Amino acid sequence: MSERDWIFEALRDTGVKNVLYIVSKYIFGKIRGIEDLVKCSLCPNMCKYMCPTHIASGSETHSPAGRARIAYYIEKNLLKISPQNIYSLYTCLGCGACSIICPFNFRVDDLIYSIKVGLKDKLKMIKGVNRIIENLSKYSYLYGPKPKDNYEGKILYLRGCTIREHLPELAKLTIDVFNRLGVELATLSEESCCGIHAYHMGMDKLFKKLARENSLLIENFGGEYCLTSCPAIAYTYRILYPRINIKMKIKVLHITEVLKELLVKEKLHEVKKTVVIHDSGMLTRGLGLESLYSLLKIIPGLRIKLPMRTGREVLDVPEYHTLLPFIDEKMTRKIVQERIRELKEEADTIVVSSPDLKILFSDFDVDVYDVIEIIGEALGV
Amino acid sequence: MEKNVEYDIIYRGLNMNREKVFNEIGSLIGYDKVSISFSDLLIYSHDYSPINLHKILNLKLDTIPLIVIWPETIEDIVKITNYCYENNIPMYPYGGGSGVLNGFMPKNGVVVDLKRINYIELNEEDLMVTVGAGVNGMILEKYLNYKGYTLGHIPQSLPESTVGGWVATKATGQFSTKYGGIEDMLMGLKIVVPPGKILEMKSYPRTATGPDLRKLFIGSEGIFGIIVEATFKINLHPEKRIMISYLTPSFKDGLENVRNILRKNIRPAVIRIYDKIETLRHFYWIDNVKGKSITIFIVEGEKDLAEIEARVIRKMFRGEEIGDNPVKHWLKTRFIVKEASEYAPLGFVFDTIEVAASWSKISSLYDRVIDAMKNVEGTLVASAHASHFYPQGACLYFTFGGLPPRNMDPYKYHREVWSRVMNTVLKYGGTISHHHGIGRMRSPWLKGELSSNVYELLLKIKRLIDDKNIMNPGNMV
Numbered sequence: 106m107s108e109r110d111w112i113f114e115a116l117r118d119t120g121v122k123n124v125l126y127i128v129s130k131y132i133f134g135k136i137r138g139i140e141d142l143v144k145c146s147l148c149p150n151m152c153k154y155m156c157p158t159h160i161a162s163g164s165e166t167h168s169p170a171g172r173a174r175i176a177y178y179i180e181k182n183l184l185k186i187s188p189q190n191i192y193s194l195y196t197c198l199g200c201g202a203c204s205i206i207c208p209f210n211f212r213v214d215d216l217i218y219s220i221k222v223g224l225k226d227k228l229k230m231i232k233g234v235n236r237i238i239e240n241l242s243k244y245s246y247l248y249g250p251k252p253k254d255n256y257e258g259k260i261l262y263l264r265g266c267t268i269r270e271h272l273p274e275l276a277k278l279t280i281d282v283f284n285r286l287g288v289e290l291a292t293l294s295e296e297s298c299c300g301i302h303a304y305h306m307g308m309d310k311l312f313k314k315l316a317r318e319n320s321l322l323i324e325n326f327g328g329e330y331c332l333t334s335c336p337a338i339a340y341t342y343r344i345l346y347p348r349i350n351i352k353m354k355i356k357v358l359h360i361t362e363v364l365k366e367l368l369v370k371e372k373l374h375e376v377k378k379t380v381v382i383h384d385s386g387m388l389t390r391g392l393g394l395e396s397l398y399s400l401l402k403i404i405p406g407l408r409i410k411l412p413m414r415t416g417r418e419v420l421d422v423p424e425y426h427t428l429l430p431f432i433d434e435k436m437t438r439k440i441v442q443e444r445i446r447e448l449k450e451e452a453d454t455i456v457v458s459s460p461d462l463k464i465l466f467s468d469f470d471v472d473v474y475d476v477i478e479i480i481g482e483a484l485g486v
Numbered sequence: 487m488e489k490n491v492e493y494d495i496i497y498r499g500l501n502m503n504r505e506k507v508f509n510e511i512g513s514l515i516g517y518d519k520v521s522i523s524f525s526d527l528l529i530y531s532h533d534y535s536p537i538n539l540h541k542i543l544n545l546k547l548d549t550i551p552l553i554v555i556w557p558e559t560i561e562d563i564v565k566i567t568n569y570c571y572e573n574n575i576p577m578y579p580y581g582g583g584s585g586v587l588n589g590f591m592p593k594n595g596v597v598v599d600l601k602r603i604n605y606i607e608l609n610e611e612d613l614m615v616t617v618g619a620g621v622n623g624m625i626l627e628k629y630l631n632y633k634g635y636t637l638g639h640i641p642q643s644l645p646e647s648t649v650g651g652w653v654a655t656k657a658t659g660q661f662s663t664k665y666g667g668i669e670d671m672l673m674g675l676k677i678v679v680p681p682g683k684i685l686e687m688k689s690y691p692r693t694a695t696g697p698d699l700r701k702l703f704i705g706s707e708g709i710f711g712i713i714v715e716a717t718f719k720i721n722l723h724p725e726k727r728i729m730i731s732y733l734t735p736s737f738k739d740g741l742e743n744v745r746n747i748l749r750k751n752i753r754p755a756v757i758r759i760y761d762k763i764e765t766l767r768h769f770y771w772i773d774n775v776k777g778k779s780i781t782i783f784i785v786e787g788e789k790d791l792a793e794i795e796a797r798v799i800r801k802m803f804r805g806e807e808i809g810d811n812p813v814k815h816w817l818k819t820r821f822i823v824k825e826a827s828e829y830a831p832l833g834f835v836f837d838t839i840e841v842a843a844s845w846s847k848i849s850s851l852y853d854r855v856i857d858a859m860k861n862v863e864g865t866l867v868a869s870a871h872a873s874h875f876y877p878q879g880a881c882l883y884f885t886f887g888g889l890p891p892r893n894m895d896p897y898k899y900h901r902e903v904w905s906r907v908m909n910t911v912l913k914y915g916g917t918i919s920h921h922h923g924i925g926r927m928r929s930p931w932l933k934g935e936l937s938s939n940v941y942e943l944l945l946k947i948k949r950l951i952d953d954k955n956i957m958n959p960g961n962m963v
Contacts, residue, residue, distance in 0.1 A: 106766065106770040106771065106775065106776065107770060108770060110766055110770050110776075111763055111764075111766035111767035111770065112867070114762075114763060114766055114776070115763050115866060115867040115868075115869070116866055116867075123866075126889065126892075127866065127889055140831070143543070143827070143831050144824075144827045144828060144831075145827070146542070146827075147539045147542065147543065147826065147827035147830055147831065148823070148824070148826075148827045149534050149584060149643070149646055149823050149826075149827075150583075150646055151645040151646055151821055151823065152645070153645070153646060154622045154624045154625055154645050154646070160622075162556070163556045163599060163601030163602040163604070163620065164526070164554075164556065164599070164601075165529045165530060165583060165599070166523075166525055166526050166529045171529050174528075174529060174542065175525050175528075175529070178528065178545065181545075183545045184524065184525065184528070185524065187523075187524070189521075189523035189524070189525060189526075190523060190524055190525040191525075192523070192525070193525065206645065206821065208822040208823070208824040209824065413632050435518070
C-alpha cells in the first residue's frame with residue numbers, strides 16, 4: 106500500500122465527475138512559484154520552539170511561519186512595504202533550526218530569500234544595514250577597509266571578517282597550532298567577506314560579486330583544500346555559492362574538520378577543565394558535521410558537558426554573520442543571555458567553534474574558549 | 487497603501503485610536519513591549535482554526551487587534567488590565583495560537599501575548615512545577631525530562647502551545663489515560679481579572695476549603711481573566727515503556743476490547759484506536775492492513791508495574807498482535823501536521839471535531855457522526871479515531887475533508903458540516919467537546935449541552951467577574 110491509498114479508499118464512492126473536479130483542483134489550484142512559501146505560512150508553526158528569535162522575543166512575527174506569512178503577503182502585494190512590516194524577514198538568523206522538525210524539510214531563510222531579493226531596493230529602511238551595505242560594496246569587507254595581514258604558507262586560511270577585525274591573536278594562534286601539526290597556513294589581505302550578509306539582505310548581485318572575488322582568490326592560490334575558523338564561511342562556500350553557480354574545485358573546510366585526524370598521532374597534554382560545548386548550527390545542521398564533542402573528547406583531562414536543559418541542544422545565537430547584532434542589539438543580547446543561562450547550568454566554561462561567539466559570550470560572566478585555544482593548550486602551543 | 491479592500495471591513499466600527507492606546511499602554515509598561523506594526527496585527531489576527539487558513543491566504547480576516555502587547559511580568563498584566571477596564575477596551579490573551587475554534591478573535595482590542603512570562607520553578611521534593619503562563623509546552627516537557635520527570639501532558643500541539651493555553655482550554659494530551667487531563671494535574675493557579683486584581687489559588691495535596699474555584703478557570707478560555715501562572719503535579723520519568731499493537735476486524739471491536747481492559751483498572755498511558763480509513767492513512771505500510779482497524783497501546787511507569795499491565799492487556803485483548811513498530815511509527819510522526827497547509831491552498835477544506843460519549847452510546851455516535859459528515863455535499867473524507875479513554879467512555883476524534891461544490895464558498899461548507907455534527911452529537915447523548923474547547927465556533931451549541939439553568943449561571947458568573955465584558959468578549963457565551 107502507498108501513502109496516498111487511504112485517499113483513494115475514501116473516494117471510492119465518489120462519482121467520476123467529482124473525481125475530475127478534485128483532480129483538476131489538485132493540478133491547477135496550486136499557487137505557482139511560491140508553493141513552499143505558502144505551505145510554510147499556513148503551517149501550525151510546530152518548529153517555533155526551536156527558533157532563537159521567537160524564543161527571545163516571544164513574538165509570532167519573529168517565528169518561522171510568521172516570517173513566511175509576511176513574505177507571502179509581500180509577494181502577493183497585500184502588505185505595505187514599511188520598515189516595521191518587513192523587519193522580521195531580516196531578524197532570521199538563517200540557523201536552520203526550523204528545519205529540524207519541519208515535515209517538509211524547509212528552512213525559512215531559504216523560502217524567504219527570493220522575497221528579500223525583491224525588497225533589496227527598500228532595504229535601506231532597516232536601521233543598521235546601511236553600514237554593512239556600504240562596507241561590503243566599497244571594501245568587500247564587513248568592517249571597512251581590509252587590514253594588511255598577509256602571512257606566508259601553503260594552505261590558504263580564510264579567517265573571516267570578525268576574527269580579522271577583532272581577534273587577530275586567535276588567527277595567529279590558529280596558524281601556530283596548525284604549524285605545530287605540520288600544516289603551514291597562509292593568509293591573504295585580499296580575502297573578502299564571504300557575502301553571507303548580502304545573502305541575508307537579498308542583495309543578490311553583491312553576493313555574487315563577493316562570491317566571485319573569493320572563488321578567484323582561492324583558485325589562484327591553489328592547494329588541496331583551504332581552512333577557515335568561521336562556520337559561516339564554510340557554509341556559504343559549500344552550500345550557498347553552488348546555488349548561484351559558483352563551484353570551486355578546492356573545498357573549504359572548517360578547522361574542526363581536519364583537527365581530529367591531525368591530532369591522532371600527537372601526544373596531548375592534560376587539559377584540566379570542565380567545559381560545556383556550544384556547537385554552531387551552521388556546522389552541525391548546515392553542513393551536517395559532527396558535534397565539537399567528537400573532537401574534544403580525545404583531549405585527556407577535559408570533562409565535557411552538553412547543553413541539554415531545554416532540549417535546545419542546538420539553540421543558535423546571533424553571530425556576526427547574521428544581521429541581528431547589527432539591527433537589533435537588544436534581541437541579540439536576549440538570545441545570548443538565554444543560551445548562556447542554559448550553558449551555565451552545566452559548566453562555567455564554554456567552548457565554541459566560532460570566534461564570533463567568543464566575543465558575544467565574553468560580555469557575560471563566563472569563561473569562553475574558542476576550540477583552537479583548547480587544542481593549543483593540549484598541544485602546549 | 488495596503489491594497490486589500492477587506493481592511494475597510496476590519497476598520498469599520500473601530501472606535502479606538504490605535505496610536506493613543508499604543509502610547510498610553512507603552513508609557514505604562516514600556517514601549518518595547520507594545521506594537522502597532524501592521525505585520526504584527528496581521529499575524530495576531532486569528533488562531534489556528536483550519537478554516538482560517540483560507541482567510542489567511544486571501545487576507546480576508548474577520549478581525550484585527552488594536553495593538554499587540556508582550557508583558558514581561560505579572561505586574562505588567564495588572565496594569566494593562568486596569569487600563570483596559572478603565573477605558574473599556576477588550577483584552578484577548580494569547581499563548582501559542584494553536585486553538586482551533588476561533589476562541590481567539592481580537593476585535594478592536596489588545597492582544598496580550600504571554601510568552602515572555604516564561605519562568606520554570608521545579609520543586610523536586612513535592613513533585614510540583616510552577617511555571618509562567620507563557621512557557622512553551624515542549625520546552626517545559628524537555629526540561630522536566632532532563633531533570634528526570636514528566637508532566638505527562640503531551641498534546642499534539644506541544645511544540646507550539648503554552649501552559650496558560652492548556653489551562654484556559656482545559657486541554658488534554660495523548661498520554662491522558664494514565665496521567666489525566668490538565669485538570670487532573672493543576673494544583674495552583676494565578677489569574678488576573680478585571681479591574682486588575684490577582685487571584686491566587688495555592689497548591690496543596692488536597693484542600694477542603696469550600697468550592698474548588700480553580701476549576702472555574704480551567705476551560706474558561708479567557709472570558710474571566712488572564713491566567714498568568716500555574717502549578718502542576720509532575721511524575722517521575724517512566725522507567726519502562728512497553729509498546730503493543732493489534733489489528734481487529736472493526737473499529738468497534740477495538741473499542742470493546744479497550745472498554746473491557748479499563749474496567750480492570752488497567753491504565754495504559756496511550757491508547758489509540760483508528761477506524762478503517764485512518765488505519766490505512768497512518769499505517770499503510772503494514773501488511774494486510776486494508777479493511778482492518780488498528781489499536782495501539784503504550785504502557786509505562788515502574789518496570790514491574792508496566793510489565794504487569796502489559797501482561798493483562800495481552801491476556802485480554804482479542805485481536806491479531808502486530809508488534810511495536812506501529813507504535814514506534816506513531817511516536818515518530820505524532821507531531822507532523824501537514825495536510826492542512828498542503829491542501830488548503832488548493833481549495834480543500836479540512837477540520838477535526840473531537841467529542842466524547844459514554845460506552846453505551848459511543849458506537850452509534852460514531853456511525854451517526856460519520857453519516858452526518860458524509861451527507862454534506864462536497865465531503866470526500868469522513869473518518870475517526872478514538873484517542874482518550876476512561877472506564878466510563880471515550881473521546882472520538884473525527885476528521886472531515888471536502889471540496890465545496892462549485893456554488894458554495896468554503897466557509898458555508900465548513901459551517902454546514904459543523905452544524906450537522908454538533909446537532910447529531912447533542913441528539914445522541916455525546917458531549918460537543920472533549921478537549922479543544924468551545925470558542926466562537928461551538929458556542930451556538932453550548933446552551934444545548936449545558937441546559938438553560940446552567941448556562942444562565944455561567945453568564946452570571948461571567949458578569950460578576952468581568953462586569954464590563956472586556957475579557958475575550960464574544961467567546962463561548
